[in-house]
Every structure is written in C-alpha cells, then in structure tokens.
Amino acid sequence: MTYDLVVIGAGPAGMSAAIKAAKAGAHVAIIDENPVSGGKLLGQLYHEPDSGWWVGRNIAREMIAKASSLGVAIFRKMEIWGIFPKWNIMLNNGERLTTEHVLIATGAAEKAIPVEGWTKPGVMAIGAAQTLTNFHRVKPGKKVVIIGVDPLSLSVAQELKMAGVEVAGIYPPPATEVSSDKSNPKQIIQGLSAMAHLAPNALLKAAGKAANHPTIKNIAAKCYPSFGVKVWGIPLHLRKTITAIEGEKQVEQVRITAIDGNGNQKNGRTKTMGVDCVCISGGLYPLSELAEAAGCDFVYIEELGGHVPLHSPELETTKDGIYVAGNITGIEGAKVAMAQGELAGTAISSRLGLLQKGSDAISEAQVKVQDARANAVITFQQHIESGREKLAQCWHTNVQTSSGKG
Amino acid sequence: MRITEHPVLGKLEKKPVTFSFNGKKYEAQAGESIAAALLANDIRILRYTEKHGTPRGIYCGIGHCYECRVMVNGERNFRACITPVKQDMQILSQHGEIL
Ligand SMILES: Cc1cc2nc3c(=O)[nH]c(=O)nc-3n(C[C@H](O)[C@H](O)[C@H](O)COP(=O)(O)OP(=O)(O)OC[C@H]3O[C@@H](n4cnc5c(N)ncnc54)[C@H](O)[C@@H]3O)c2cc1C
Numbered sequence: 428m429t430y431d432l433v434v435i436g437a438g439p440a441g442m443s444a445a446i447k448a449a450k451a452g453a454h455v456a457i458i459d460e461n462p463v464s465g466g467k468l469l470g471q472l473y474h475e476p477d478s479g480w481w482v483g484r485n486i487a488r489e490m491i492a493k494a495s496s497l498g499v500a501i502f503r504k505m506e507i508w509g510i511f512p513k514w515n516i517m518l519n520n521g522e523r524l525t526t527e528h529v530l531i532a533t534g535a536a537e538k539a540i541p542v543e544g545w546t547k548p549g550v551m552a553i554g555a556a557q558t559l560t561n562f563h564r565v566k567p568g569k570k571v572v573i574i575g576v577d578p579l580s581l582s583v584a585q586e587l588k589m590a591g592v593e594v595a596g597i598y599p600p601p602a603t604e605v606s607s608d609k610s611n612p613k614q615i616i617q618g619l620s621a622m623a624h625l626a627p628n629a630l631l632k633a634a635g636k637a638a639n640h641p642t643i644k645n646i647a648a649k650c651y652p653s654f655g656v657k658v659w660g661i662p663l664h665l666r667k668t669i670t671a672i673e674g675e676k677q678v679e680q681v682r683i684t685a686i687d688g689n690g691n692q693k694n695g696r697t698k699t700m701g702v703d704c705v706c707i708s709g710g711l712y713p714l715s716e717l718a719e720a721a722g723c724d725f726v727y728i729e730e731l732g733g734h735v736p737l738h739s740p741e742l743e744t745t746k747d748g749i750y751v752a753g754n755i756t757g758i759e760g761a762k763v764a765m766a767q768g769e770l771a772g773t774a775i776s777s778r779l780g781l782l783q784k785g786s787d788a789i790s791e792a793q794v795k796v797q798d799a800r801a802n803a804v805i806t807f808q809q810h811i812e813s814g815r816e817k818l819a820q821c822w823h824t825n826v827q828t829s830s831g832k833g
Numbered sequence: 834m835r836i837t838e839h840p841v842l843g844k845l846e847k848k849p850v851t852f853s854f855n856g857k858k859y860e861a862q863a864g865e866s867i868a869a870a871l872l873a874n875d876i877r878i879l880r881y882t883e884k885h886g887t888p889r890g891i892y893c894g895i896g897h898c899y900e901c902r903v904m905v906n907g908e909r910n911f912r913a914c915i916t917p918v919k920q921d922m923q924i925l926s927q928h929g930e931i932l
C-alpha cells in the first residue's frame with residue numbers, strides 16, 4: 428500500500444500529526460505495536476489548574492475516533508522490522524507500506540535502577556504501576572514504596588494514593604556510579620525546584636525555590652528530617668534509601684538504610700518494612716532505534732534526556748522525508764507532544780501541497796509548541812528550554828556545513 | 834486488588850470474562866491485559882527462569898523487557914503486559930528461557 432504519510436507510534440504526538448495531515452486531505456497510515464492506541468496517554472491522570480482533570484484514556488479515545496472518522500488507516504499490534512529508502516516500512520506480518528513521508532513518534536522508555544532483589548515479582552517500573560492503576564484499574568500492590576524522586580514518581584504516588592493504594596514512602600535510590608545524582612539529597616533538592624508546583628507542601632516549595640542557592644542547598648540536605656516530609660500524606664525521604672528488596676518468591680519487605688547529606692550510607696543502621704510492591708522510577712529516555720535504523724544523524728543533549736535525532740524547526744531529520752515528534756525529540760509532557768505532532772502534520776501537509784498558506788500555518792504551529800512548553804504542568808527535564816536551544820544550534824551548524832560542502 | 838471505585842474515574846463498569854491460569858479458573862475484565870487480570874486476582878508470578886527456577890513478574894508493563902512471557906492456548910512467549918485476556922483463554926506460566 429502507498430500512503431502520503433506513515434506515522435510510527437500512536438501516542439499523542441503521532442495521533443495529532445495523523446489527524447492534522449488527514450484533515451488537510453492526506454492519505455495517512457498509523458502503526459503501533461500495542462493493541463490499544465494512545466501510547467503513554469492511556470495511564471495519565473492529573474489535575475490541571477485551569478482545565479480540571481486530565482484523563483489520558485479519554486483523550487486517547489477521542490483522538491482515535493477522530494482519526495478513524497478522517498479515514499486514517501490504523502494498524503494495531505504491528506511491529507516494524509525495518510525502514511528502507513525511500514521509504515518502505517516493513518511490518519512483521521509481511522506487509523510493506525510505501526511513502527514519501529514518515530513520522531517517527533515512538534515516545535520514551537524508562538531507565539531501570541538495579542537495586543538488590545529488583546527482579547522479584549512485585550517490583551515494577553513506575554510507568555507499569557501508572558498504567559495498571561489508571562488504565563486497567565488494578566492496584567499494583569496493597570502497600571507500595573517508590574524508589575526514585577522525580578516529577579513522574581511524585582505524580583504517580585499521588586495517583587496511587589487516589590486509587591486507594593497505601594504509599595508507604597518515596598526514597599532516593601542507593602548510590603552507585605550510575606545513579607549518583609539521583610541518590611544525592613543535594614541534587615534531589617535542586618531538582619525539587621522543577622517539581623515544586625506539584626507539591627502542595629510549604630516546606631518542599633521553599634526548599635525547591637531556595638535550592639538554586641548552594642549554601643541553602645547544603646543546609647537543606649543536611650537538615651532534611653530523617654522521618655521525611657509529607658507530600659499528600661506520603662512520606663518523601665531524602666535521608667534514607669532502600670538497599671534491598673526481600674522476599675522468598677515475591678516482594679515481602681524492603682530494607683531501609685539511613686544516608687547522609689551526600690547520599691552515603693551510614694554504617695549499620697538498617698531496618699525493614701513490609702510491602703508487597705516496589706515501584707522504580709529511573710527517569711525517561713527517548714526511544715529512537717527506528718530513526719537510527721533509518722540512518723538519521725543524532726546528537727546527545729543531556730537536557731533533552733539523551734540521544735535525539737537531529738531535526739529542523741519543522742521537525743524534519745537529516746534524512747529527507749523523515750520527521751520526528753513527541754518524546755523522541757526530548758522528554759516532555761503530553762500537551763507538548765500533541766503540539767509537536769500538529770506541527771509535523773502541518774509541515775508534511777504543506778510539503779504535500781495541501782495547504783494554501785503553508786508557511787503561516789507552520790509558524791502558527793511552532794508558536795503553539797512554545798506555548799504548550801511554557802504552560803506545562805509537568806516538566807520532566809529541568810533545563811528543557813536550553814536543551815531545545817542547543818539542538819537548534821546543532822541543526823544550524825549542520826545546515827551550514829552541509830550547504831558549504833554542496 | 835481491583836479498583837472498583839475511583840474519586841475521578843468513577844465506578845468501574847463490569848465486563849466480566851473468565852479465563853484459566855495454570856488450570857484454575859479466574860474472572861477478568863474484558864479487554865484488559867493478562868498481567869492486569871492476574872494481578873487483579875492477586876497473582877504476580879508469571880514464569881520461572883531456566884537456570885535457577887527463580888520467579889519473575891511484570892517489570893516495564895509496556896512490552897519492552899520480555900520479563901512477563903506466558904503460554905497462551907498452548908503457544909509460548911506471549912507478553913502478558915500487552916496481550917489482552919479473552920474469554921476461555923488458557924494461560925500457563927512458562928518455565929525456562931527458550932524464546
Ligand atoms: C512511564 C511514563 C509515564 C509518563 N507519565 C506522564 C504523565 O503522567 N504526564 C505527562 O504529561 N507525561 C507523561 N509521560 C511523558 C509522555 O511520554 C508524554 O506525555 C507523551 O505520551 C509522549 O507522547 P509520544 O507520542 O511522544 O509518545 P508515547 O505516548 O510514548 O507513544 C509512543 C507510541 O509508539 C509506540 N511505539 C514505540 N516504538 C514502536 C515501534 N518500534 N513500532 C511500533 N510502535 C512503536 C508505542 O507503543 C506508543 O504507543 C510519561 C512517560 C512515560 C514513559
């Protein structure tokens with residue numbers, strides 16, 4: 428089959444792009460390996476100050492209905508095993524889709540944090556707990572602890588509590604070479620500044636605001652109470668960590684150890700607490716294997732969450748006709764992903780000659796992405812703006828050198 | 834483990850289907866994943882590793898880590914976290930690593 432646009436990934440970014448392009452009159456296909464479309468939207472549930480509850484599964488449902496009514500071909504439960512020039516998308520059922528324009532919107536995945544005992548049944552990624560609770564409506568456990576202090580873990584802690592799960596505490600991971608920042612109370616306090624809006628807690632808000640000041644950061648880390656600070660009634664610990672997850676066949680208890688203001692364990696002081704589930708939040712990274720397989724150039728930008736495909740202000744990669752949108756370009760919330768999807772959908776429609784004032788529409792869509800970013804309720808990466816600027820500079824340099832060559 | 838009442842999402846609409854796991858019958862919600870259906874029935878152990886026979890459950894929940902492989906209607910290696918449970922489905926926990 429031949430399409431004007433093939434979208435890979437039916438999350439908020441991919442769906443928005445498909446809808447935008449189909450509305451303009453493009454013949455669009457969207458592919459996802461999951462049986463249910465919607466991507467990470469499906470598990471999302473949080474309160475927005477202006478518009479009330481954001482129920483991701485409902486938004487996903489509306490988008491699927493919209494895409495279907497516009498005639499978008501939706502391929503579910505399909506894995507892609509290759510992208511070949513120019514462009515053939517190979518599906519695992521033997522089908523081949525041919526197109527001039529591909530949008531890769533594969534989203535993000537979670538990093539793991541290995542803690543002793545983490546392979547036991549009952550230990551799961553924070554995203555798994557989120558989907559179980561909000562999408563499947565099954566409690567991940569009766570009594571849960573969370574390892575990892577970040578915007579996602581705080582948000583899911585609140586979601587679990589709302590569903591009636593006892594959240595016994597949120598702890599930083601034990602210090603190792605790879606998790607040093609995530610285990611260091613000083614660094615975490617600094618990070619709390621990005622989460623302060625999530626925490627209706629005066630002490631955390633104050634700590635977050637003050638944390639850019641080095642002396643205050645040190646004092647705050649040293650003086651953080653050993654019994655934690657309560658966020659929505661859940662103890663948030665910075666001076667204790669979980670050093671082991673124990674249980675004969677599945678999770679039965681965790682071993683808790685005190686740490687100093689730098690994250691180092693204090694000798695011998697451990698105790699245990701009975702739990703049946705441990706959620707690990709190790710942070711997110713862009714899922715970009717397919718862009719790599721297609722031969723796109725990459726850049727490493729810490730502020731965006733890692734390796735991302737180099738892309739233009741219109742979201743086109745270094746490979747002609749291959750676009751990216753959503754978390755593959757950097758870790759941000761669902762609304763930014765949707766705005767990026769619309770931008771990609773607009774840019775591709777314009778290139779297909781389907782828009783009268785293409786460049787105006789593109790500029791408008793670019794402004795919408797910036798607005799969504801500025802108004803985001805959750806910021807996953809503290810310095811996302813500077814990450815975006817760095818990427819724009821890399822693109823600029825890349826264009827200059829390649830036009831210089833040509 | 835089922836969340837029947839939720840302050841924002843409301844009351845859960847029941848859409849029961851029955852399936853079996855290791856020969857025993859259980860109830861699930863139509864359309865949910867095998868992993869969710871089992872956890873709703875308080876079951877976390879999905880398979881045992883070959884080398885040491887240590888139990889494994891779900892980890893990533895989105896089809897990436899392959900920790901959750903089970904046998905479905907006689908075929909191996911279905912990912913319990915992204916395979917929807919169906920009426921009369923026969924699920925067995927898997928032993929060994931062979932893919
Ligand atoms: C665990 C987790 C929890 C999150 N929670 C929140 C939250 O509470 N609030 C918030 O605003 N943001 C949250 N995010 C950020 C989230 O990524 C964005 O909100 C948004 O969903 C990103 O949209 P996307 O379209 O880029 O990717 P996604 O929503 O991740 O969608 C990508 C889609 O691509 C599919 N896919 C990936 N690879 C392939 C492939 N090879 N072949 C076929 N299909 C493929 C996936 O199945 C998925 O459906 C979370 C992210 C993660 C990882």
Ligand code: FES
Nearest residue numbers: 892894898899914
């Ligand atoms: S839990 Fe990771 S693939 Fe199913």
